[in-house]
Amino acid sequence: MTTPPAPAPEPGPHGTPDRPRLSVRGEARLEVDPEIARIGITVNARGRDRRSALDDLTRRNAGVLDLVKTYGEAVEHLETGAFSLTPELTRxxxxxxxxxxxxxxxxxxxxxxxxxxxxxxxxxxxxxxxRVDGPWWALRPTSPAYRRAREQAVREAVQRAREYAEALGTALVALTELTDTGTEDVRAAAFGPGRMRRMSMAAPAEETDAAPLDLEPQRQHVHAAVDARFTMRPPAL
Known part of the structure; x- marks a missing residue:
């Protein structure tokens, strides 16, 4: 009975002379338009007793929610966060x-x-x-911009590895490892939102409605990176 030959050992972290290993990083940076914008709305009320303050707050909050809901499908998400009712003591x-x-x-x-x-x-x-805070410009978690960035990072890694191999007069053989080091929205992490703030009393009857704000969307910067390892044919040095 003939014993089959043992398989060739896998190259170590740094490869072997017969199977040299090449490690590269591929990165992509995209600048795209935002897909959504978030605003924070703070509704305030006050009263001389607890019940009147609560009633006033309930009325104002309902008015804000009704106003937002009149924009229909333009509003993708609406939620109520923290609520507080605080007494102020005499000094x-x-x-x-x-x-x-x-x-x-x-x-x-x-x-x-x-x-x-x-x-x-x-x-x-x-x-x-x-009071109104924002807007915070962002991409949806499922935005195709993230996929484009990842694909571009992989293509750059392959291209860079080929260039290194060609510089040595050889060619790539196989991909042995591909690691996603993360895809992120760089602008969202690096920059805070703009702020709009107004706490007003009732406007005089003769005043007309304020003109809509002209808000310029903030471009979003998406970054993706991968680490790739290849084996290549031994170069003739």
């Missing part, structure tokens, strides 16, 4: 007495229609005791 006099109550509700809205965003932001900022 003078004997004992602790409640001077007034302050109520707050935080609402977040996410829009994909940036024309509607400018109009909605202006209308919200024009409401009594309402």
């Amino acid at each position: 003078h006099g004997r004992g602790e007495r409640v001077r007034t109550y302050h109520g707050t509700v935080h609402v977040t809205a996410e829009l994909a229609d940036f024309t509607a965003l400018g109009e909605l932001t202006t209308r919200l900022a024009d409401l009594d005791l309402t």
Whole structure:
């Protein structure tokens, strides 16, 4: 009975003279338009007693939600966050007495229609005791921009490896490892949002509605990187 020959050992981390290994990194950086924008809305209310403050806050919050919902499909996501109702104590006099109550509700809205965003932001900022923060520009988690960046990073890794092999007068044989080192939105991590803030009392009847804000979308920077390892034919050095 003939014993089959033992398979050739796999090359170590640095390869072998017979099977040299080549390690490269491929990267891609894309600049794309944002797909969504988020705004934060803070609704405030106050009253001399707890019940009046709560009733006022409930009314103002309902008005904000109704206004946002009138934009229909332009609003992709709407949620209510933190709620608080806090007593304010008097600073003078004997004992602790409640001077007034302050109520707050935080609402977040996410829009994909940036024309509607400018109009909605202006209308919200024009409401009594309402503050608007944002917008925060972003890509959806499923954005095709991330896929394009990953594909471009892989192509760059293969191209770079081929160039190194050609410089040695040889060619690639096989891919032995491909590692995704991460895809991220660089702009979102590096830059904060713009801020719009207005806390207003009721406008006089003769005032007309404020013109919609002209918001310029902030370009998003997507970065992807991969580490790739190849084996190549032994070069003639």
